[in-house]
Amino acid sequence: MEQEMLLWVRGTGLQIAAAVFVVGMVYRMLHLLLLGRKMSLAQPRGSEWSGGLRTMWRRSFVSTKLSARGNFTVIAGFIFHIGFFVTLFFLGQHIALFRAVLGLHWPALPRGVIDISAVLAIGAMVALLVHRFVDPVKRLLSDYQDYLTWALSFLPLLTGFMLLRKIGFDYITLLTLHIASVEMLLVAAPFTKLAHMFSTFISRWYNGAVNGFKGINI
Amino acid sequence: MSTSLQNGINTLIGQIDAPTASFFTSCVHCGLCADACLFYTETGDPKYTPIRKLEPMRRLWQQEYTFWGKLMKKVGLSKPVTDAELTEWEPLVYDSCTLCGRCSLVCPVGNDIVYMVRKMREGMVASGHAPEGLKGATQRAIELGSPMGVNLNTLKAQIKHAEKETGLTVPLDVEGADYMMVLSSAEVAEYNDIIGAVTRIFKQANVSWTLASDGFEGTNSGIQIGSSDLAAELVGRIVRAAERLKVKYVISPECGHAFTALRWEGPNLIGRPFPFKVIHIIELLDELRSSGRLKTEGVDETRMTFHDPCQMVRRGGVIEQPRNLMHMVAPNFVEMPEAGVQNWCCGGGGGVSANERANPLRNQVFSRKKAQLDAVNVQTIVTSCSNCRSMLLDGLENNHMDIEVIGLTELVAEHLADNAEGKAS
């Protein structure tokens, strides 16, 4: 069965996941944008676009002074996102996938770097989960989705790391689990807060546009 | 219409737009906005987390504008927004939010939370869940012309007083003037030195200006309570007066929310662009300074700091201008920590000052401002918003702090170069 399952997740499963992800994400983002907004009739003091684009980038770094809990969230969040993206985009095996699907490829990072990035991402996620349980603010804000999306993001990292490091199960089982976990992530992404992977940039643009319009450079 | 839950819900559905949908989609419940909100930092109570103040609106968005939400609503699995819930949320949306916008600055996914609180209030007031204090203020603004109950007679008395003090004429209803000055009710009622101050400055700088008997009140309680309908009515009075007097500019007073109401929301409220420009008094003074029309002499050696009103910095973009003016006259001007766009609110913006119920909470959270002030050890705080000024005075008194509070325009006027009078232009 394991070969058939691997074949399924590499073929039909991936097609289904990709289809749901793309339909869902395109729908969600476009639907959101098409809700529209009223253009301000006030006299602008600056440009919406320059402010919007600026914030899309600048908001990756928090400039506000934070408390210890806030700094923890920012640092752990940063480590997780960086670790996740380095692992996702710079592991040779992943680049081989992008090359096969998109036709694009780029140099991989050495395995030692990927090991570090994956471990950092995993560690940061665990820390963030614990913090979500412990921190009163996060505990109050959290609903089932926060834990679901945590698990959905964590599994690909964990199974991927186990696969690279030969931990636990055999290669086929882990590869199947790894791909399947990514597919679950793809399927869930458009319908959960994971959609922030794209909407964040829309949100930042809108936020920045308001400031840009008013000529506030932040 | 009469207020009802359904009206509130309909209003909120109408308020939800692309940015709102994007913001709710993006929130990852990281809780960073709590750190930016003085109601959380000073109380440690997680219920004051800014994004949570929007929970009813978020659910409404989910139920009305998302695929799964609609489905859940159809099969009856979603939790509807109720009157009881909105009652519970009223203190969160009004008492513990000054619309200061710090949360919008910190949010890592870029959510403009205060943009949504403003919208949320539209639904709250339409559903009858606005605080009594704000309702009263708004009612007075609509019916009497000012939330504090000042009227034209009060203004005229103050004009007379100022004319006597300065020996100059205060122009009223002068058609064809370049600038029409609007005041805040606190300025008419309490900080009336401002009238004399601008009269002297404009005389020196040779600015053609006027007050309007039918459009002098800049404070907009409609914005604070969150009703665009009522805010439009209040802004409309200023617009009509400006159009009647055919002025080129309307000067927003030293009042943060008045500036937001006039400068950024006004045209949208009345549904058309203004035929005049809106400028804050501080912006104008800085323009006069840079063009050499505003000249000062002598300095005030007192150790001073400047309190940035939220609606002027974060939400208004008037950041450098007050500092330029401060440097003209105050060599011992020091900045508080986190001054500028990150400055902490006085605690009374966004209608909180008009909401008596919120007073204990407002006093509690003044500890943040106190800490900022303790760090610089000044004798005087200068600010450019009469509401901030009142809140600072109140907070300083409650905390037995001996610091003087003055308006920036007045500070500049005190050091106006007498010999320059009439020589400008």
Next chain:
Amino acid sequence: MSLDDISIKVTDLHSIGSVDALLNEIATRLERFIATGEPSMVDLKSLPFSPAEYEALRTALGRGEVSARLETIGDSELYETHYAGVWWVTHYNVEGDVIADLIEIAAVPAILHSQPEDVRDGLERLQHMLGR
């Protein structure tokens, strides 16, 4: 382009450590043999050696004083390595392919002993020749 134009590199894979690991294993077995007299074998074909590693092992073990050769449906080559008690036993088939490749830790490799069945058989044939 001729074959010579294709550059071929021989890389030193010694650092990978498989050879060192095996040498350690042999040392341990040798200790046990001295202590208890228990012979043992290591099956080299079950180890994923690259040709370079294989050569490295050969160099490391070296050749000792004794070597022997069996001629039984294909040859077998046995020799004591530079370390007494460590034998390298290689069985070939008729075509000269390696069918078993062993490191044997023993005083004498088992297969060198004359087998009782063969001895009996030999006696039978000898007696037959002598007409007894």
Next chain:
Amino acid sequence: MKEHETLEQRLHEQGISRRSFLKFCAAMATMMALPPGSASAIAATLAKVNRPSVIWLSFQECTGCTESLTRSHSPALESLIFDMISLDYHHTLQAASGFAAEQSREDAMKEFHGKYLLLVDGSIPIKDGGVYSTIAGRTNLDMLLEAAKGAAAIVAVGSCAAFGGLPNAQPNPTGAVAVSDLIKDKPIINISGCPPIPAVITGVLAHYLTFGALPALDDRGRPKAFYGETIHDRCYRRPFYDQGKFAKTFDDEGARNGWCLYELGCKGPTTHNACATTKWNGGTSFPIESGHGCIGCSEPKFWDAGSFYAPLPAPTADVASVAKAAAAIGAGAAVAFSALDRAKKNKVQQSREKLTVDDLKGE
């Protein structure tokens, strides 16, 4: 027909010494990945057992499996396997032909009912009653079902018999299936590979004879001794995989340095077989050592698992086209539903009355 004589007797008749037999057993132990010291125990048992009757049926196949086994069929040690068994039917190898051949099969089946080993290579077409492959006018399906009845155990030799193999690849026009798809009531050993390693076939038979039982099997019915680990697990290029050093083309620096062939499509990580240790052609080499990635031939559906040259992470189906279509559908749906939502929003807004100051007075 008399019982088959023992192996010892047969060897003795051929003048093969005990020492030679011991050498054979040492080779067997190596093949079966048994502890190297167990050769003498194997020898003791093997010498005494009766040579079993073996019937070899070839169905929808290419004879590659038989080729693999017999390529070295000269007086070599592996060939001793044919001394261990009595091969009573193998239509490629046997001298008899026509009715005589079929007769010998039927005789063996009758004589050794319940005791003979049935070896099968090739898949069995079952579509349209199995007409796509027949021997002596009988379908493979028919012949297998009949022969399986009296078999002590069945050895499916090669990926076709074990998993369906090439004939089973999409679109599988003949409805080819594996032996295990048809026979459920007999022990079946799958010796997969295209072709399987000859030593593995011999090893399994030796094991069966030595221990009188089937070797331990994995969940695909393959002997664990040979299929317990993946090519990747035992590959001498594995260190390069772990270091992330991959050849990108077959003639680049990495390929010359002998780096991992993963990105060139090597299926070693997902393929269970003994190639990396047992090797081919008398231990000379195996594909990866010769510079070509593993194609995964000992695993089910290996023909359908995408290109042999596509790396493992590459999808086995067309994802890009699906994504393009999905984007169009998503965009269409978004335009349609957002129009509905905007209409709803407008309706709600229009039905909304203006808030007046009286609304603030309330109770």
